[in-house]
Amino acid sequence: MNASAGIPYNVLRLSHFTVENALEPILLFDRQGRINRANAVACQYLGYSPSQMNGLHFSDIHPTYAQTQYLELWQSLKQHHTLTVDLPQVRQDGIIRQAEIGMNFVRLDEQEFLCCFVRDVTERSQLDDTLRRISEGTASDIGIDFFQSLVQQLTTTLNVQYAIVTECANVEKTRVRTLAFSVNSNLHENIEYDLAGTPCSIVMKDRDFYFPTDVAANFSQGAGVDSYIGVPIHDKSGEVIGHLAVSDSRPMANHHKYIGILRVLAARSGAEIGRKVAEERLLQIQQQLEDTVTARTLELATAKEEAEAANRAKSDFLATMSHELRTPLNGILGYTQLFKRDPQLSESQQKGIKIMHDCAESLLSLINDVLDLSKIEARKMDVLSEVFYLPELLHNLAQQTQVRAEQKGLSFETQLSGNLPEWVVGDERKLRQVLLNLLGNAVKFTSSGTITFRADWSAGDRSSHADKRASLPTIRFMIEDTGVGIANEQLASIFLPFQQIRESIDFVEGTGLGLSITDQLVRLMNGDLYVSSQAGRGTQFRLSLALPEAPLLPRTNRVTQRSESILGYEGPRKTILVADDGYSTCSIVTSLLRPLGFTIIEASNGQEAVKQAIRHRPDLILLDLVMPHLDGFGALTKIRANPSTGQTKVVAFSARVFEQDRHQSQQAGFDDFVPKPVDLDALLTKIGHHLNLVWQTRPAAHESLVSTASLSSQETNTTPAQLPEIAQLEALYKLASMGDIQGILAQLTTIERDNPAYQSFVDNLRQAAGEFDMRKIRKYLQACLQSL
Structure with missing residues (x-):
C-alpha cells in the first residue's frame, strides 16, 4: 500500500488516450456515482451527446440500482477491485439493452473512479432466454411428448410457421419421417417424404443450413416456403439419424442466430431418438419374448391337455384292468374264504386252501401297488387321521418279519423303546404298508446275518420358536440289515418306480414299485425317509413320522368277530338283494349269507335289480356299479325314486377302487362301499351295521x-x-x-x-x-x- 496516497499499487491506471480510443463503451463514475467521463463509443451506444452524458448518475443508466446502493458498490469494488455483472441499460430513447459490464476500481489523473467496460449482450441474452423457455417447455417430456412439445415451442418462441423433427426412414437416408410436425404452433399429422429437391437434403448430409429467403426459387420441393433453418441430428456415435428444422413463408433475415439454439435442441433430440430406438428395440424383444411365451404356453397347454388325456386314459385303463383283474380274484378269494369255514376239510386240504388264498392275496397286493402308484401320481391318494393301537401294529409286523427271517436262517432283533405311546393318530394302513415293505426288503436282500427293527419316540420341541412340524411328537423307525447293500452311485435311483438294483445281486422277485410307493407314502404323511448303505455290508433305512398321541382307549374295542364264528343273527329273517353281472360274486355272497339265515334274491343287471327291489322290498341291496343294460348308478336313481324302496340301505360293490369311485358312489347316494375281491369279514360287518344285527356265534x-x-x-x-x-x-x-x-x-x-x-x-x-x-x-x- 502507498500510505501517502491510500491507493493500492495494483489499482488499474488509465490514460485519456486509452479511454477515448477503446472500441467498446467505457464509462467512468466518481465516488458520488456521477459520470465523470464517457468515450465516444459509449455516447453513441447510449444515444447521448458528450455534454448530456456528464453528470448522469449510475442509476439513470442502470435502473435496477438505486442511488443509495451505489456507495455499497463503490466500497465493494474498492476492496475487491473488479466485478463482472449483467445489467439492463436504458438508452436515451428508452430502449433497454442487456449489457455485460466489467467494473474496475481505477486511477486516472491521480483520482479514483469506478470504470465500466460495457459489452452489448442483448442478442445473446435473447438467445439464452429463448433456449431457456424452450428447454423449460420441454424439460418434463420424453419420447413423442418431447418432440411434440419441441416443435410447438419452436414455432411459438421463434415466431415461425413451421417446425419439424425427423428421423431417417431408410438406410440410404433419402427419406425421412416426422416425429413431430407443428404448423403455427398446432400439431400436424406426421408424414414421410423424399428428401430430393428439399433444403432438408443438404442438412441430412451433415451440414447446418440457413436460407433466409427464396427457398421456393432454389428448391423444386420448396413450394410455400420462403425461408429455412435446419441442423442435423446425430446419434451417440456421430451418425446423422434425422434433422431439426424451422421454416416460414416469410423471410428470416436475422434468424441465423438461432442455429446455435437448434444445435442444442438437436443434441437433446438425438438422445431422445436414441432412447426411442432403444425402447422400440426393447418392445420388439419383449414382443418376441411374449410371442415365444405365448407359443410356449400354447405348447405347454397342448402338452398339458395331452398329458391329462393320457393320464385319464391311463386311469381309465388301470380302473378297467383293476376291474378285470379283481373280478376273477373275487371268485378265488371268495371261495377260499368259504372253504376255510368248512369243518369237513382235512388238514392237507386246509393247507392247500391257505396256499391258494395266500397266492391270491399276493396278486391282489401287486394290483394294489400299481393302483397306489397311480393314485399318488394323480395326487388322488388321501391320508387318514385315525386313532390306532401302535404296539399291536409294531408287534404284528415284527412277528411277520421274524417268521420270514427264520425261514431264511436269519436273526431278527426287535428293539422297541419303552416310551412308545399306545394310542396314536395317523394313517395305520399306510404306516403298515411302509414298514412292511422296508422290513420285507431287508429279508429279501439279506442272505446271512441279522435284521434289526428299532422304534423310539420323541415328544417334540414345544418352544415358541419351533416350527409346527418340529413341535409334534415324532416316532423314529430304523430298519437295518447285513445284506448285499447298495453302491453310492445307485442310491439315488432306488426310489424310482420300476427300478431294481440287480447288478451286484442275484435277481429277486418284485416289480420295483415297493420303495417308490414307500417313499411317496412317507411324503404324503409329511414324514422323512433316509437311507444309508455300503455295498456288501448292508443297508439302513430311517423313518421319522409325526404321530400325535391319542387318549387311551379300552383294548377290547379292537376285538371283532370273524365270519367263521358267526352262525346267524337274532330277530326276524332279513332279505338281501344281490345284484351283480358276475356269477362268482352272487354265488359267493349267497353261499355266505344264506346259511346265516338271510333270504337272498339275485339280479344279473341293473334293470332286473330295480324290478326285484320294487317287487320284494329287501332290507338291504348289494349293488354292483358296473353292469349291462343299466349300471349301478342308474339303478340306484330308480330305486331311490320309488317310494317303496327310497329308504332302503344300498351298498355298492365294485372292482374299481380308485378314490374317485368311492367318492362318486357316496355322492350318488350309496350308503356304503365294498371293494372287490369281497372280504367276507368286512361284508358281514357292514351288513350288521346297516341292519343293526346282533350276531349269533359259535360257543x-x-x-x-x-x-x-x-x-x-x-x-x-x-x-x-x-x-x-x-x-x-x-x-x-x-x-x-x-x-x-x-x-x-x-x-x-x-x-x-x-x-x-x-x-x-x-x-x-x-x-x-x-x-x-x-x-x-x-x-x-x-x-x-x-x-x-
Whole structure:
C-alpha cells in the first residue's frame, strides 16, 4: 500500500488516450456515482451527446440500482477491485439493452473512479432466454411428448410457421419421417417424404443450413416456403439419424442466430431418438419374448391337455384292468374264504386252501401297488387321521418279519423303546404298508446275518420358536440289515418306480414299485425317509413320522368277530338283494349269507335289480356299479325314486377302487362301499351295521379251532371247566395284542406246569403260536373270556 496516497499499487491506471480510443463503451463514475467521463463509443451506444452524458448518475443508466446502493458498490469494488455483472441499460430513447459490464476500481489523473467496460449482450441474452423457455417447455417430456412439445415451442418462441423433427426412414437416408410436425404452433399429422429437391437434403448430409429467403426459387420441393433453418441430428456415435428444422413463408433475415439454439435442441433430440430406438428395440424383444411365451404356453397347454388325456386314459385303463383283474380274484378269494369255514376239510386240504388264498392275496397286493402308484401320481391318494393301537401294529409286523427271517436262517432283533405311546393318530394302513415293505426288503436282500427293527419316540420341541412340524411328537423307525447293500452311485435311483438294483445281486422277485410307493407314502404323511448303505455290508433305512398321541382307549374295542364264528343273527329273517353281472360274486355272497339265515334274491343287471327291489322290498341291496343294460348308478336313481324302496340301505360293490369311485358312489347316494375281491369279514360287518344285527356265534367252550380256520386241526373238547382262570386268559390276551409270541409260550408253559387239566387248551394255543397267527389267537382267547 502507498500510505501517502491510500491507493493500492495494483489499482488499474488509465490514460485519456486509452479511454477515448477503446472500441467498446467505457464509462467512468466518481465516488458520488456521477459520470465523470464517457468515450465516444459509449455516447453513441447510449444515444447521448458528450455534454448530456456528464453528470448522469449510475442509476439513470442502470435502473435496477438505486442511488443509495451505489456507495455499497463503490466500497465493494474498492476492496475487491473488479466485478463482472449483467445489467439492463436504458438508452436515451428508452430502449433497454442487456449489457455485460466489467467494473474496475481505477486511477486516472491521480483520482479514483469506478470504470465500466460495457459489452452489448442483448442478442445473446435473447438467445439464452429463448433456449431457456424452450428447454423449460420441454424439460418434463420424453419420447413423442418431447418432440411434440419441441416443435410447438419452436414455432411459438421463434415466431415461425413451421417446425419439424425427423428421423431417417431408410438406410440410404433419402427419406425421412416426422416425429413431430407443428404448423403455427398446432400439431400436424406426421408424414414421410423424399428428401430430393428439399433444403432438408443438404442438412441430412451433415451440414447446418440457413436460407433466409427464396427457398421456393432454389428448391423444386420448396413450394410455400420462403425461408429455412435446419441442423442435423446425430446419434451417440456421430451418425446423422434425422434433422431439426424451422421454416416460414416469410423471410428470416436475422434468424441465423438461432442455429446455435437448434444445435442444442438437436443434441437433446438425438438422445431422445436414441432412447426411442432403444425402447422400440426393447418392445420388439419383449414382443418376441411374449410371442415365444405365448407359443410356449400354447405348447405347454397342448402338452398339458395331452398329458391329462393320457393320464385319464391311463386311469381309465388301470380302473378297467383293476376291474378285470379283481373280478376273477373275487371268485378265488371268495371261495377260499368259504372253504376255510368248512369243518369237513382235512388238514392237507386246509393247507392247500391257505396256499391258494395266500397266492391270491399276493396278486391282489401287486394290483394294489400299481393302483397306489397311480393314485399318488394323480395326487388322488388321501391320508387318514385315525386313532390306532401302535404296539399291536409294531408287534404284528415284527412277528411277520421274524417268521420270514427264520425261514431264511436269519436273526431278527426287535428293539422297541419303552416310551412308545399306545394310542396314536395317523394313517395305520399306510404306516403298515411302509414298514412292511422296508422290513420285507431287508429279508429279501439279506442272505446271512441279522435284521434289526428299532422304534423310539420323541415328544417334540414345544418352544415358541419351533416350527409346527418340529413341535409334534415324532416316532423314529430304523430298519437295518447285513445284506448285499447298495453302491453310492445307485442310491439315488432306488426310489424310482420300476427300478431294481440287480447288478451286484442275484435277481429277486418284485416289480420295483415297493420303495417308490414307500417313499411317496412317507411324503404324503409329511414324514422323512433316509437311507444309508455300503455295498456288501448292508443297508439302513430311517423313518421319522409325526404321530400325535391319542387318549387311551379300552383294548377290547379292537376285538371283532370273524365270519367263521358267526352262525346267524337274532330277530326276524332279513332279505338281501344281490345284484351283480358276475356269477362268482352272487354265488359267493349267497353261499355266505344264506346259511346265516338271510333270504337272498339275485339280479344279473341293473334293470332286473330295480324290478326285484320294487317287487320284494329287501332290507338291504348289494349293488354292483358296473353292469349291462343299466349300471349301478342308474339303478340306484330308480330305486331311490320309488317310494317303496327310497329308504332302503344300498351298498355298492365294485372292482374299481380308485378314490374317485368311492367318492362318486357316496355322492350318488350309496350308503356304503365294498371293494372287490369281497372280504367276507368286512361284508358281514357292514351288513350288521346297516341292519343293526346282533350276531349269533359259535360257543367258545366247544368251538373247533379247525372249523374256524383256527388254532388246531382237531376239534377241541375244551369246556369252561377246562379253561385257565380269567386273570391268566387276560394276561395271554394282552400278550397276543402286543404280538409277543415268546411271552405267550412262556405263559403257556407256566399254565401247563401248574394244572395239567388245561393241557388241551395249552396244546391248541401253542400250535397257533407256532403258526404266528396272532389274529386267530386273539379271537380264540376272546371267545374263551366271553364263555366264562
